[in-house]
Amino acid sequence: MDFTISAEIDDYRSRIARFVEDEILPVEGNRDAYDDHGNIRLDFLEPLREKARAEGLWCLQLKPETGGAGLGKIGMAVCYEEMNRSIFGPAVFNSAAPDDGNMMVLEQAGTDAQKARWLQPIVEGKVRSAFAMTEPNPGSGSDPSMMQTTATRKGDKYLIRGRKWFITAAEEAQHFILMARTSDDERKGLTAFLFDRDQPGWRIERRIPIMGPEEHGGHCELVFEDLEIPAGDILLGEGEGLKVTQMRLGPARLTHCMRWLGLSKRCVEIARTYAAERFAFGERLSKRESIRMMLGDLSMQIEIGRLLVMKAAWELDRGGYARKEVSMAKIHVANLLHKAADTAIQINGARGYSTDTPLEWIYRYARQARLVDGADEVHKMVLERHLDKEDRQFWAWPASHN
Missing domain, CATH: 1.20.140.10 (Butyryl-CoA Dehydrogenase, subunit A, domain 3)
Incomplete structure (x- = not known):
């Protein structure tokens, strides 16, 4: 069993280590750089993100054609560990949750049109995103089969009704991946939808106070009251949500x-x-x-x-x-x-x-x-x-x- 890493991965690791030491840790040590929720203030974050882009350390987890380095999971393990020597690291390199997971699933499951509309703005750092699955009791938590939020088809659109909570980053997210029930089929009853913050028919009920610290955008409770989502904004197809x-x-x-x-x-x-x-x-x-x-x-x-x-x-x-x-x-x-x-x-x-x-x-x-x-x-x-x-x-x- 060979535990050596490639020269390419080690080069990224060493460059990340240098960047964290010289650029991020001094900002982390400045109490003025923290927002009210214990995270890095955006006016401190954006200059660091620009430097990370300029040094080729941006979105390394994605494929080269998407704008990344195509490191694979082993390369990510090495580099992510180095990035999070600082509590601010992942946000600087655009590898923080939930954007990280959302970008990877959109890259894998999205159509070309969906990638252009929903993925690329996150990759470019122009918007943030959220993944809306968890629900209040008796809804879905670790068990997706308990999903209560419904999506009812009306022509070429779906009407979404339900409630989600502890949705990370929702207060600052522009793009959302939403899980909802489209049938009672045990395996094919859930569907993944894409929607934009500016679409009507939903609201943030509250930003839930937590022990903290918090990711940008907090952890929010969302209410859906006939949010309309076009059929073209489904990932993989109806019934493929699981x-x-x-x-x-x-x-x-x-x-x-x-x-x-x-x-x-x-x-x-x-x-x-x-x-x-x-x-x-x-x-x-x-x-x-x-x-x-x-x-x-x-x-x-x-x-x-x-x-x-x-x-x-x-x-x-x-x-x-x-x-x-x-x-x-x-x-x-x-x-x-x-x-x-x-x-x-x-x-x-x-x-x-x-x-x-x-x-x-x-x-x-x-x-x-x-x-x-x-x-x-x-x-x-x-x-x-x-x-x-x-x-x-x-x-x-x-x-x-x-």
């Missing part, structure tokens, strides 16, 4: 993990720096066995997370679905991020609990990691289903028969 969700959510879960590994490493970095500088009871914290064990354990857990992510990325790159691999990575890395932030705060003491470092930001952000894109318990159920179906083959190595 397929769209599978295409989007699996890779998106993994890209979250890639970014979270970067944040976990940043927590260790801050903790090690402070431990090396801080004296207590006659010696540096870094010399104490308890601190060394804490940091050693975190370093091992991060490496385990990287291996899980790379296994899933490899499986996706070779054309597989990587369902169980993604679930394992999602569970492990989500919990790792929370542990890394908590441990780093403990080592930093009151400093870690303050806003003098990004640790408290990462800690608040980390708690949602075990919920977004499927709670830990859901992914463990997915793994048990695979185990029940595959038995000892659950752990089988893929073999080459050439």
